[in-house]
Amino acid sequence: MSNHQASATPWWLNQRIRGWIAQLLVIAFVAGFFTFVAYNTQVNMQARGISNSLSFFGQEAGFSVIQSLIPYSSSSTYGRVFLVGLLNTLFVSVIGIIFASLLGLVIGIARLSSNWLLARLAGAFIETFRNIPLLLQIFFFYFAVMQVLPTARQSFDLGGLFFFNNRGVYLPRPVPEPAFWAVVIAFVVAIGGVIWLRRWARRRQEETGQPFPVFWGGFGLIIGLPLIVFFLAGMPLGWSVPQLRGFNFQGGLVAIPEFTALLLALTIYTAASIAEIVRSGILSVSHGQTEAARSLGLPNQRVLQLVVLPQALRVIIPPVTSQYLNLTKNSSLATAIGYPDLVSVFAGTALNQTGQAVVIIGITMGVYLTISLSISLLMNVYNQRVRLVER
Numbered sequence: 001m002s003n004h005q006a007s008a009t010p011w012w013l014n015q016r017i018r019g020w021i022a023q024l025l026v027i028a029f030v031a032g033f034f035t036f037v038a039y040n041t042q043v044n045m046q047a048r049g050i051s052n053s054l055s056f057f058g059q060e061a062g063f064s065v066i067q068s069l070i071p072y073s074s075s076s077t078y079g080r081v082f083l084v085g086l087l088n089t090l091f092v093s094v095i096g097i098i099f100a101s102l103l104g105l106v107i108g109i110a111r112l113s114s115n116w117l118l119a120r121l122a123g124a125f126i127e128t129f130r131n132i133p134l135l136l137q138i139f140f141f142y143f144a145v146m147q148v149l150p151t152a153r154q155s156f157d158l159g160g161l162f163f164f165n166n167r168g169v170y171l172p173r174p175v176p177e178p179a180f181w182a183v184v185i186a187f188v189v190a191i192g193g194v195i196w197l198r199r200w201a202r203r204r205q206e207e208t209g210q211p212f213p214v215f216w217g218g219f220g221l222i223i224g225l226p227l228i229v230f231f232l233a234g235m236p237l238g239w240s241v242p243q244l245r246g247f248n249f250q251g252g253l254v255a256i257p258e259f260t261a262l263l264l265a266l267t268i269y270t271a272a273s274i275a276e277i278v279r280s281g282i283l284s285v286s287h288g289q290t291e292a293a294r295s296l297g298l299p300n301q302r303v304l305q306l307v308v309l310p311q312a313l314r315v316i317i318p319p320v321t322s323q324y325l326n327l328t329k330n331s332s333l334a335t336a337i338g339y340p341d342l343v344s345v346f347a348g349t350a351l352n353q354t355g356q357a358v359v360i361i362g363i364t365m366g367v368y369l370t371i372s373l374s375i376s377l378l379m380n381v382y383n384q385r386v387r388l389v390e391r
Contacts, residue, residue, distance in 0.1 A: 085342035093328045096266040104274025130272035142261035142337045170242035173253040179236035186229035194218040258339035281316035321379040
């Protein structure tokens, strides 16, 4: 009877058919919209004599860049400009993520401290820097901190190794000698040893119930093995210390004011948010579980490692991933103070000189999308590895 009724139902009243028709109409509408946009853009570009090819990548750029991680001069090509901007963006983003994570972890734990003053200072840090727009913080660190530093001849001197002035921050630069490759190999071997040690310790504990101090064992491998090889190889590492010659410093590493101001702002702004995420993650673990673990005789370190962190990380990692994405995208604000990131030199100067707006903006958007998806992928993989497995 029901089959007879279904066969007698007109197709326009069939819910399944109507659902397929609705989805096809949506797909057709979206495809038509983007086709219209692409066609309209192509027509306008042809009317203005603008090509959409990538041939401009081989043309000479003709402008200089104040910071480059690879060799670059004004006679380099626009393709080189793209690489310089991309590397500068990745450089400030990676260092910012590392510093923001460490600072946010410390501030987040400090806010849970039983010390009244420490907890209030951590709270003041979070509420201050989280509620001030990032662009204003970048301007503050650039104009009110870096630009008012003394000149090179009157630099702040820290032990004759570190110098601070309005031209940047000068640091000693390591200069590896040919035999230093042995230290690098020892470090890689030590990492492999730590991975093996961790697996062996887990298997040993499952078989015998006896824990092994993996942290101290791994720490000894990571530090000890390269250090032994370093001394056996005759300490093949020199240092280039910055020295004042004439009107400026020569040698060493220099962090230009634009980079320093941007890194400070990104680090502090993101760390304030990460600190709150860390605090909420730790508080999400029931206090009763901590007390139960201690009643079994576990020391505080093991309680933190076995009970608190596995559960807190489930809460911490997803929002921290969003903060990493925000930091990477916020690095594009560097163009406000002239730091030569991808937006400044490629989507700014190169676009103005070549007029390839559609191509350059499209490539820039694709680069940021790729970076963000890569960060999300890595953090999701890490989240899967550290998440608490329920039995």
